Amino acid sequence: MPRFQVPQRPSKLDPFADKLSAWLAAQSRKPRKQRRTVKQLHVDLAALGFTGSYGRVAAFMRAWRAVRQRVQQSSGRGTFVPLAFQPGEASQFDWSEDWAILGGERTKLQIAHIKLSHSRAFLV
Numbered sequence: 001m002p003r004f005q006v007p008q009r010p011s012k013l014d015p016f017a018d019k020l021s022a023w024l025a026a027q028s029r030k031p032r033k034q035r036r037t038v039k040q041l042h043v044d045l046a047a048l049g050f051t052g053s054y055g056r057v058a059a060f061m062r063a064w065r066a067v068r069q070r071v072q073q074s075s076g077r078g079t080f081v082p083l084a085f086q087p088g089e090a091s092q093f094d095w096s097e098d099w100a101i102l103g104g105e106r107t108k109l110q111i112a113h114i115k116l117s118h119s120r121a122f123l124v
Contacts, residue, residue, distance in 0.1 A: 012052035012056065013050070013052050013056050016050050017060070020045065020061075021064060024061065042057045091116050093114050095110070095112055095113070096110075096111045
């Protein structure tokens with residue numbers, strides 16, 4: 001069954017896309033708590049004359065993030081290599097000291113921490 005082709009229409013966001021991309025790039029370098037939300041970005045765009053909806057700005061941001069994530073994954077930045085171990089092959093060991101009151105006296109404790117790499121079991 002033939003489907004009706006919807007023609008490509010210009011978005012109200014098109015004139016502001018470069019500005020919004022620059023803002024998102026600048027925001028991505030800031031700590032998460034210091035970044036502007038999509039609502040704040042929409043308000044800032046409206047102050048510049050944008051008459052489109054919040055949903056358009058949110059959709060633009062989702063698409064921008066998806067492209068950025070694909071670029072980071074293919075560039076070697078942000079890659080992840082999972083580690084796999086056979087049982088008994090490896091473990092992690094750490095040593096710590098702490099203080100506790102035992103029998104009314106302050107006592108120094110020396111603690112060994114062991115984590116098995118295969119099962120992730122934790123022993124103290």
